Amino acid sequence: xxxxxxxxxxxxxxxxxxxxxxxxxxxxxxxxxxxxxxxxxxxxxxxxxxxxxxxxxxxxxxxxxxxxxxxxxxxxxxxxxxxxxxxxxxxxxxxxxxxxxxxxxxxxxxxxxxxxxxxxxxxxxxxxxxxxxxxxxxxxxxxxxxxxxxxxxxxxxxxxxxxxxxxxxxxxxxxxxxxxxxxxxxxxxxxxxxxxxxxxxxxxxxxxxxxxxxxxxxxxxxxxxxxxxxxxxxxxxxxxxxxxxxxxxxxxxxxxxxxxxxxxxxxxxxxxxxxxxxxxxxxxxxxxxxxxxxxxxxxxxxxxxxxxxxxxxxxxxx
Numbered sequence: 001x002x003x004x005x006x007x008x009x010x011x012x013x014x015x016x017x018x019x020x021x022x023x024x025x026x027x028x029x030x031x032x033x034x035x036x037x038x039x040x041x042x043x044x045x046x047x048x049x050x051x052x053x054x055x056x057x058x059x060x061x062x063x064x065x066x067x068x069x070x071x072x073x074x075x076x077x078x079x080x081x082x083x084x085x086x087x088x089x090x091x092x093x094x095x096x097x098x099x100x101x102x103x104x105x106x107x108x109x110x111x112x113x114x115x116x117x118x119x120x121x122x123x124x125x126x127x128x129x130x131x132x133x134x135x136x137x138x139x140x141x142x143x144x145x146x147x148x149x150x151x152x153x154x155x156x157x158x159x160x161x162x163x164x165x166x167x168x169x170x171x172x173x174x175x176x177x178x179x180x181x182x183x184x185x186x187x188x189x190x191x192x193x194x195x196x197x198x199x200x201x202x203x204x205x206x207x208x209x210x211x212x213x214x215x216x217x218x219x220x221x222x223x224x225x226x227x228x229x230x231x232x233x234x235x236x237x238x239x240x241x242x243x244x245x246x247x248x249x250x251x252x253x254x255x256x257x258x259x260x261x262x263x264x265x266x267x268x269x270x271x272x273x274x275x276x277x278x279x280x281x282x283x284x285x286x287x288x289x290x291x292x293x294x295x296x297x298x299x300x301x302x303x304x305x306x307x308x309x310x311x312x313x314x315x316x317x318x
Contacts, residue, residue: 002036003066003092005085006046006054007108009075014103015048017159018070024182025167025175033171037064041085049074060088068098068166070105074155077104078129078272086112093149100162103155110134120152121145124195128264129271132282142192154195161189205248209234213241213253214260221261224284227253262298265291269303270310276303 002022006015022034040046043059058064061084069092073080089112093099101109106122107130109115115134121142122130131139143158144151146165153162160183168176180188196202199211199218213230230253231238245253265283268274274282280291295303 001066002034003039003064003069003097004036005039005060005069005071005089006048006056007041007071007073007075007077007080007104008047009049010046010072011074011103011155012048012050012052013157014074014153014155014159015054015072017155017157018072018102018153018163021160021163021167021179021183024179025171028178028182029171029175037066039064041082060085064092065095066092066097068100068151070100070102071108072102073104073108075104076271077107077126078133080108080111089114096149098149098151100151100153102153102159102162105155106130106152107133109150109152110137115150115152118150119145119147120150121154121195122152123154123156125267126271128267128282132268132272132274132278140192141194141196143189143195144191146191158189158195160185161191161193164188165191203249207244207248209236209241210244210248213245214256217257217260221264221283222281224257224261230257258294259298261285262294265295265303266299266306269306276307279303 004019019036022036025033037057038054039058039060040056041060043056045053045055047053085108089099089108093114099109099114103123104126106115106120107126115137119140120137121140121144124141127139144153144162151162153159164176164180164185165188167179180186199214200206203214205211205214213234216225216230216233227238227241231241234241236244242253245251245256249256261283265279268279268282276291277288280288285291285294292302299306
Protein backbone atom coordinates (compact mmCIF):
# COMPACT_ATOMS: atom_id res chain seq x y z
CA UNK A 1 0.00 0.00 0.00
CA UNK A 2 1.25 3.46 -0.95
CA UNK A 3 0.23 6.66 0.81
CA UNK A 4 0.31 9.94 -1.11
CA UNK A 5 0.26 13.07 1.05
CA UNK A 6 -0.45 16.09 -1.12
CA UNK A 7 0.05 19.65 0.09
CA UNK A 8 -1.67 22.54 -1.71
CA UNK A 9 0.38 23.84 -4.66
CA UNK A 10 2.16 20.51 -5.07
CA UNK A 11 3.79 20.06 -8.47
CA UNK A 12 1.63 17.86 -10.69
CA UNK A 13 4.65 16.73 -12.72
CA UNK A 14 6.38 15.41 -9.59
CA UNK A 15 3.24 13.58 -8.49
CA UNK A 16 2.54 12.02 -11.89
CA UNK A 17 6.16 10.97 -12.36
CA UNK A 18 5.96 8.91 -9.17
CA UNK A 19 2.48 7.40 -9.28
CA UNK A 20 2.18 6.60 -12.99
CA UNK A 21 4.98 3.96 -12.96
CA UNK A 22 3.11 2.12 -10.19
CA UNK A 23 -0.09 2.19 -12.23
CA UNK A 24 1.83 0.89 -15.24
CA UNK A 25 3.36 -1.88 -13.13
CA UNK A 26 -0.16 -3.08 -12.26
CA UNK A 27 -1.26 -3.02 -15.90
CA UNK A 28 1.85 -4.76 -17.22
CA UNK A 29 1.85 -7.40 -14.48
CA UNK A 30 -1.84 -8.12 -15.04
CA UNK A 31 -2.52 -7.89 -11.31
CA UNK A 32 -2.83 -5.35 -8.54
CA UNK A 33 0.70 -5.18 -7.20
CA UNK A 34 0.15 -1.72 -5.79
CA UNK A 35 -2.74 0.20 -4.26
CA UNK A 36 -2.64 3.79 -3.03
CA UNK A 37 -4.51 6.24 -0.86
CA UNK A 38 -4.50 10.03 -1.29
CA UNK A 39 -4.24 12.10 1.87
CA UNK A 40 -4.76 15.83 2.34
CA UNK A 41 -4.47 18.04 5.40
CA UNK A 42 -8.23 18.24 5.91
CA UNK A 43 -9.56 15.41 3.71
CA UNK A 44 -10.74 17.83 1.04
CA UNK A 45 -9.51 17.95 -2.58
CA UNK A 46 -5.98 19.28 -2.99
CA UNK A 47 -5.02 21.93 -5.54
CA UNK A 48 -1.95 21.39 -7.68
CA UNK A 49 0.26 24.28 -8.77
CA UNK A 50 -1.44 24.36 -12.18
CA UNK A 51 -4.93 24.61 -10.65
CA UNK A 52 -5.94 20.97 -11.11
CA UNK A 53 -7.43 19.20 -8.09
CA UNK A 54 -6.96 15.69 -6.73
CA UNK A 55 -9.64 14.11 -4.56
CA UNK A 56 -8.38 12.94 -1.17
CA UNK A 57 -9.41 9.63 0.38
CA UNK A 58 -8.70 10.72 3.95
CA UNK A 59 -7.24 13.45 6.12
CA UNK A 60 -3.98 13.78 8.00
CA UNK A 61 -4.40 12.33 11.49
CA UNK A 62 -6.48 9.37 10.44
CA UNK A 63 -4.90 5.89 10.69
CA UNK A 64 -2.99 4.83 7.59
CA UNK A 65 -1.42 1.41 7.10
CA UNK A 66 1.06 1.82 4.26
CA UNK A 67 4.44 0.49 3.25
CA UNK A 68 5.62 3.80 1.78
CA UNK A 69 4.26 7.31 2.27
CA UNK A 70 5.18 9.82 -0.43
CA UNK A 71 5.05 13.48 0.63
CA UNK A 72 4.55 15.96 -2.20
CA UNK A 73 5.09 19.65 -1.53
CA UNK A 74 6.16 22.53 -3.71
CA UNK A 75 5.36 26.22 -3.80
CA UNK A 76 6.91 27.45 -0.55
CA UNK A 77 7.47 24.32 1.59
CA UNK A 78 9.85 26.14 3.95
CA UNK A 79 6.87 27.99 5.40
CA UNK A 80 4.78 24.88 6.07
CA UNK A 81 4.47 24.61 9.85
CA UNK A 82 1.48 22.37 10.64
CA UNK A 83 2.40 20.62 13.89
CA UNK A 84 -0.39 18.07 13.51
CA UNK A 85 1.00 16.96 10.16
CA UNK A 86 4.52 16.62 11.57
CA UNK A 87 3.20 14.52 14.46
CA UNK A 88 1.25 12.31 12.05
CA UNK A 89 4.34 11.79 9.89
CA UNK A 90 6.31 10.74 12.94
CA UNK A 91 3.57 8.27 13.84
CA UNK A 92 3.61 6.76 10.34
CA UNK A 93 7.40 6.42 10.65
CA UNK A 94 7.06 4.70 14.05
CA UNK A 95 4.81 2.14 12.40
CA UNK A 96 7.75 1.14 10.18
CA UNK A 97 6.73 2.77 6.90
CA UNK A 98 9.26 4.23 4.49
CA UNK A 99 8.80 7.99 4.14
CA UNK A 100 9.64 9.62 0.83
CA UNK A 101 9.82 13.39 0.35
CA UNK A 102 9.46 14.58 -3.25
CA UNK A 103 10.33 18.03 -4.67
CA UNK A 104 9.71 20.23 -1.60
CA UNK A 105 8.58 17.22 0.46
CA UNK A 106 11.96 16.80 2.20
CA UNK A 107 11.23 20.10 4.00
CA UNK A 108 8.28 18.48 5.76
CA UNK A 109 10.28 15.40 6.70
CA UNK A 110 13.11 17.56 8.02
CA UNK A 111 10.78 19.79 10.05
CA UNK A 112 9.27 16.62 11.54
CA UNK A 113 12.76 15.49 12.58
CA UNK A 114 12.65 12.50 10.26
CA UNK A 115 15.81 13.20 8.27
CA UNK A 116 18.15 13.42 11.24
CA UNK A 117 21.31 11.37 10.58
CA UNK A 118 20.12 10.53 7.07
CA UNK A 119 21.46 11.50 3.67
CA UNK A 120 19.06 13.60 1.62
CA UNK A 121 18.46 15.55 -1.55
CA UNK A 122 15.94 18.18 -2.63
CA UNK A 123 15.07 20.11 -5.77
CA UNK A 124 17.95 22.45 -6.64
CA UNK A 125 15.64 25.47 -6.39
CA UNK A 126 14.96 24.65 -2.72
CA UNK A 127 18.50 23.61 -1.86
CA UNK A 128 19.92 26.98 -0.65
CA UNK A 129 16.91 27.48 1.62
CA UNK A 130 17.05 23.89 2.86
CA UNK A 131 20.76 24.11 3.60
CA UNK A 132 20.27 27.33 5.58
CA UNK A 133 17.34 25.85 7.53
CA UNK A 134 18.91 22.47 8.30
CA UNK A 135 22.66 22.94 8.50
CA UNK A 136 23.04 19.57 10.24
CA UNK A 137 21.64 17.62 7.26
CA UNK A 138 24.10 16.71 4.52
CA UNK A 139 22.32 17.53 1.26
CA UNK A 140 23.46 15.82 -1.93
CA UNK A 141 22.92 17.25 -5.44
CA UNK A 142 21.45 13.90 -6.57
CA UNK A 143 18.24 13.03 -8.38
CA UNK A 144 17.17 10.93 -5.43
CA UNK A 145 18.63 9.39 -2.27
CA UNK A 146 17.52 6.13 -0.66
CA UNK A 147 18.85 5.87 2.89
CA UNK A 148 17.25 3.07 4.86
CA UNK A 149 13.59 4.01 5.42
CA UNK A 150 14.02 7.57 4.24
CA UNK A 151 13.81 8.51 0.59
CA UNK A 152 14.20 11.99 -0.84
CA UNK A 153 13.71 12.99 -4.46
CA UNK A 154 14.37 16.20 -6.39
CA UNK A 155 10.98 15.98 -8.07
CA UNK A 156 10.12 16.77 -11.67
CA UNK A 157 10.92 13.88 -13.96
CA UNK A 158 13.38 12.38 -11.45
CA UNK A 159 10.36 10.83 -9.74
CA UNK A 160 10.12 8.48 -12.70
CA UNK A 161 13.68 7.28 -12.14
CA UNK A 162 12.99 6.81 -8.43
CA UNK A 163 9.75 4.89 -8.95
CA UNK A 164 11.35 2.55 -11.48
CA UNK A 165 14.22 1.92 -9.05
CA UNK A 166 11.79 1.09 -6.24
CA UNK A 167 9.73 -1.17 -8.50
CA UNK A 168 12.89 -3.00 -9.55
CA UNK A 169 13.84 -3.57 -5.91
CA UNK A 170 10.39 -4.96 -5.13
CA UNK A 171 9.32 -6.70 -8.34
CA UNK A 172 12.52 -7.38 -10.24
CA UNK A 173 14.44 -6.04 -13.21
CA UNK A 174 12.17 -7.43 -15.96
CA UNK A 175 9.03 -5.59 -14.84
CA UNK A 176 10.96 -2.39 -14.09
CA UNK A 177 12.39 -2.44 -17.62
CA UNK A 178 8.92 -2.87 -19.11
CA UNK A 179 7.66 0.07 -17.04
CA UNK A 180 10.51 2.20 -18.36
CA UNK A 181 9.70 1.18 -21.93
CA UNK A 182 6.02 2.00 -21.31
CA UNK A 183 7.01 5.63 -20.68
CA UNK A 184 9.65 5.67 -23.44
CA UNK A 185 12.22 5.92 -20.68
CA UNK A 186 14.66 3.37 -21.99
CA UNK A 187 17.64 4.52 -19.92
CA UNK A 188 16.82 5.26 -16.30
CA UNK A 189 19.17 7.76 -14.70
CA UNK A 190 21.22 6.66 -11.72
CA UNK A 191 20.44 8.24 -8.36
CA UNK A 192 23.65 10.25 -8.31
CA UNK A 193 23.09 11.93 -11.65
CA UNK A 194 23.10 15.76 -11.39
CA UNK A 195 19.80 17.63 -11.22
CA UNK A 196 20.85 20.58 -13.32
CA UNK A 197 22.56 21.12 -16.61
CA UNK A 198 26.32 21.38 -16.39
CA UNK A 199 28.08 24.68 -15.79
CA UNK A 200 29.15 24.54 -19.43
CA UNK A 201 25.51 24.45 -20.53
CA UNK A 202 24.13 26.92 -17.99
CA UNK A 203 26.71 29.61 -18.65
CA UNK A 204 27.31 28.85 -22.32
CA UNK A 205 31.04 28.66 -21.65
CA UNK A 206 33.49 26.07 -22.96
CA UNK A 207 36.74 27.38 -21.45
CA UNK A 208 37.87 24.96 -18.72
CA UNK A 209 39.66 27.65 -16.69
CA UNK A 210 36.56 29.82 -16.53
CA UNK A 211 34.42 26.80 -15.63
CA UNK A 212 36.72 25.92 -12.74
CA UNK A 213 36.34 29.42 -11.34
CA UNK A 214 32.55 29.43 -11.80
CA UNK A 215 32.33 26.15 -9.90
CA UNK A 216 34.39 27.63 -7.06
CA UNK A 217 32.23 30.76 -7.01
CA UNK A 218 29.02 28.74 -6.70
CA UNK A 219 30.57 26.67 -3.89
CA UNK A 220 31.77 29.68 -1.88
CA UNK A 221 28.80 32.04 -1.88
CA UNK A 222 28.83 32.47 1.90
CA UNK A 223 32.57 33.21 2.10
CA UNK A 224 33.64 34.73 -1.25
CA UNK A 225 37.26 34.17 -2.15
CA UNK A 226 39.52 37.01 -3.33
CA UNK A 227 40.23 37.31 -7.02
CA UNK A 228 43.84 36.24 -6.51
CA UNK A 229 42.67 32.93 -5.03
CA UNK A 230 40.30 32.41 -7.96
CA UNK A 231 43.15 33.06 -10.37
CA UNK A 232 45.14 30.33 -8.63
CA UNK A 233 42.18 27.97 -9.08
CA UNK A 234 42.30 28.68 -12.80
CA UNK A 235 46.09 28.46 -12.93
CA UNK A 236 46.50 31.86 -14.56
CA UNK A 237 47.44 35.38 -13.54
CA UNK A 238 44.75 37.71 -12.24
CA UNK A 239 45.06 39.87 -15.35
CA UNK A 240 44.60 36.81 -17.58
CA UNK A 241 41.58 35.67 -15.56
CA UNK A 242 39.91 39.05 -16.06
CA UNK A 243 40.58 38.78 -19.80
CA UNK A 244 39.01 35.31 -19.86
CA UNK A 245 35.88 36.47 -18.05
CA UNK A 246 35.52 39.50 -20.31
CA UNK A 247 35.91 37.32 -23.41
CA UNK A 248 33.62 34.45 -22.37
CA UNK A 249 31.08 36.09 -20.06
CA UNK A 250 31.23 39.76 -20.98
CA UNK A 251 31.76 40.86 -17.38
CA UNK A 252 34.45 41.16 -14.77
CA UNK A 253 35.26 38.51 -12.19
CA UNK A 254 33.81 40.59 -9.38
CA UNK A 255 30.61 41.37 -11.31
CA UNK A 256 30.06 37.69 -12.07
CA UNK A 257 30.69 36.65 -8.48
CA UNK A 258 28.31 39.33 -7.20
CA UNK A 259 25.61 38.19 -9.65
CA UNK A 260 25.88 34.59 -8.46
CA UNK A 261 25.63 35.67 -4.83
CA UNK A 262 22.70 37.99 -5.48
CA UNK A 263 20.80 35.29 -7.35
CA UNK A 264 21.14 33.01 -4.34
CA UNK A 265 20.17 35.84 -2.01
CA UNK A 266 17.05 36.43 -4.08
CA UNK A 267 16.09 32.77 -3.66
CA UNK A 268 16.56 32.98 0.11
CA UNK A 269 14.51 36.17 0.32
CA UNK A 270 11.65 34.61 -1.59
CA UNK A 271 11.67 31.15 -0.05
CA UNK A 272 12.66 31.62 3.60
CA UNK A 273 11.75 33.72 6.57
CA UNK A 274 15.40 34.60 7.18
CA UNK A 275 16.00 38.22 8.10
CA UNK A 276 17.59 40.44 5.49
CA UNK A 277 20.73 40.58 7.63
CA UNK A 278 20.88 36.77 7.74
CA UNK A 279 20.41 36.56 3.99
CA UNK A 280 23.19 39.09 3.49
CA UNK A 281 25.58 37.09 5.67
CA UNK A 282 24.62 33.79 4.01
CA UNK A 283 25.54 35.27 0.64
CA UNK A 284 28.82 36.87 1.62
CA UNK A 285 27.88 40.53 2.04
CA UNK A 286 29.65 42.40 4.82
CA UNK A 287 26.54 44.29 5.94
CA UNK A 288 22.82 44.50 5.26
CA UNK A 289 23.26 48.01 3.82
CA UNK A 290 25.91 46.79 1.38
CA UNK A 291 23.62 43.92 0.41
CA UNK A 292 20.62 46.23 -0.05
CA UNK A 293 22.53 48.52 -2.39
CA UNK A 294 23.80 45.62 -4.47
CA UNK A 295 20.34 44.00 -4.57
CA UNK A 296 18.64 47.23 -5.69
CA UNK A 297 21.29 47.73 -8.37
CA UNK A 298 20.53 44.28 -9.82
CA UNK A 299 16.77 43.96 -9.33
CA UNK A 300 15.57 47.56 -9.23
CA UNK A 301 13.97 47.26 -5.78
CA UNK A 302 15.28 46.84 -2.26
CA UNK A 303 15.18 43.50 -0.41
CA UNK A 304 12.44 44.88 1.86
CA UNK A 305 10.34 45.86 -1.16
CA UNK A 306 10.93 42.43 -2.72
CA UNK A 307 9.59 40.79 0.44
CA UNK A 308 6.51 43.04 0.39
CA UNK A 309 5.78 42.20 -3.25
CA UNK A 310 6.12 38.49 -2.55
CA UNK A 311 3.86 38.71 0.50
CA UNK A 312 1.20 40.53 -1.51
CA UNK A 313 1.38 37.93 -4.29
CA UNK A 314 1.11 35.08 -1.77
CA UNK A 315 -2.19 36.35 -0.42
CA UNK A 316 -3.78 37.34 -3.71
CA UNK A 317 -7.06 35.43 -4.36
CA UNK A 318 -6.73 32.66 -6.90
